[in-house]
Amino acid sequence: MRQVPNTRASSDAVERLDPFAGPTVDVARHLIGATLERIIPSGEVGAGSLVSGRIVETEAYLPYVDPACHGYRGPTKRSVTIFGRPGDAYVYLIYGVYFCLNVVTEPPGIGSAVLIRALEPLEGIKTMRRRHRGAPDSRLASGPGNLCTAMAIDLRDNGVDLRADPSLHIVFSSAPQGRIGITSRVGLSSAADWPLRFYDARSASVSRAPRTHNSR
DNA sequence: CCACCGATTGCT
DNA sequence: GCAATCGGTGGT
Numbered sequence: 001m002r003q004v005p006n007t008r009a010s011s012d013a014v015e016r017l018d019p020f021a022g023p024t025v026d027v028a029r030h031l032i033g034a035t036l037e038r039i040i041p042s043g044e045v046g047a048g049s050l051v052s053g054r055i056v057e058t059e060a061y062l063p064y065v066d067p068a069c070h071g072y073r074g075p076t077k078r079s080v081t082i083f084g085r086p087g088d089a090y091v092y093l094i095y096g097v098y099f100c101l102n103v104v105t106e107p108p109g110i111g112s113a114v115l116i117r118a119l120e121p122l123e124g125i126k127t128m129r130r131r132h133r134g135a136p137d138s139r140l141a142s143g144p145g146n147l148c149t150a151m152a153i154d155l156r157d158n159g160v161d162l163r164a165d166p167s168l169h170i171v172f173s174s175a176p177q178g179r180i181g182i183t184s185r186v187g188l189s190s191a192a193d194w195p196l197r198f199y200d201a202r203s204a205s206v207s208r209a210p211r212t213h214n215s216r
Numbered sequence: 217c218c219a220c221c222g223a224t225t226g227c228t
Numbered sequence: 229g230c231a232a233t234c235g236g237t238g239g240t
Contacts, residue, residue: 059223061223068223069223070223073237076236076237077235077236078235078236079236092223093233093234093235094222094223094224094234095221095222095224095225095232095233095234096222096232096233096234096235097224097225097232097233097234098224098225100223100224102223115223117223143224143225144223144224145224145225146224146225149225185223186223186224187222187223187224188222188223189221189222
């Protein structure tokens with residue numbers, strides 16, 4: 001766990017007006033405790049059902065300086081949406097098997113985001129169980145791939161406006177949060193020791209981090 | 217064109 | 229510990 005470059009570009013005042021517009025690290029921290037709400041699309045198991053969860057784990061992927069961020073090398077066919085407006089969804093396919101949901105941060109054209117890594121299920125738990133056969137409730141939406149499976153999030157959601165989309169959106173919490181833990185990010189080979197993973201220290205739904213991470 | 221690899225997960 | 233499975237990336 002080492003120093004992280006300061007990439008702060010916007011003021012606290014702006015952030016208060018628009019929680020998606022703050023510096024990426026602040027958005028990652030403030031997303032802990034927010035609610036992700038989803039209406040399962042037609043054609044999917046549980047179509048039409050409302051599912052929601054409390055966000056309990058996030059990771060920041062910084063502008064300009066972060067080689068692990070998909071925006072680092074400029075826009076590609078996969079990563080164009082990370083250069084969109086703050087609050088847009090950036091969804092990509094990982095390992096050819098799972099999807100990851102990110103929230104775009106910073107002004108348009110910058111290319112940074114926050115990865116949503118885990119939810120504590122709130123509404124639609126039965127639907128999530130159906131979509132996620134055999135998993136214990138604490139693991140239904142634990143891990144970035146798992147939560148996308150539970151909520152039927154895929155490439156069709158890439159670029160949607162998470163502030164306002166009726167089918168997939170985020171509601172920030174005004175309630176005070178409990179203790180927020182900070183560790184290095186999971187699964188990276190570059191910038192592996194930057195302390196950019198945030199999690200609700202009291203939640204049982206936080207993903208199990210690999211042995212190699214720098215907790216404590 | 218080809219080889220390699222990844223912000224993961226679940227099964228052996 | 230490792231396979232699954234796809235597309236981005238960089239080299240031939």
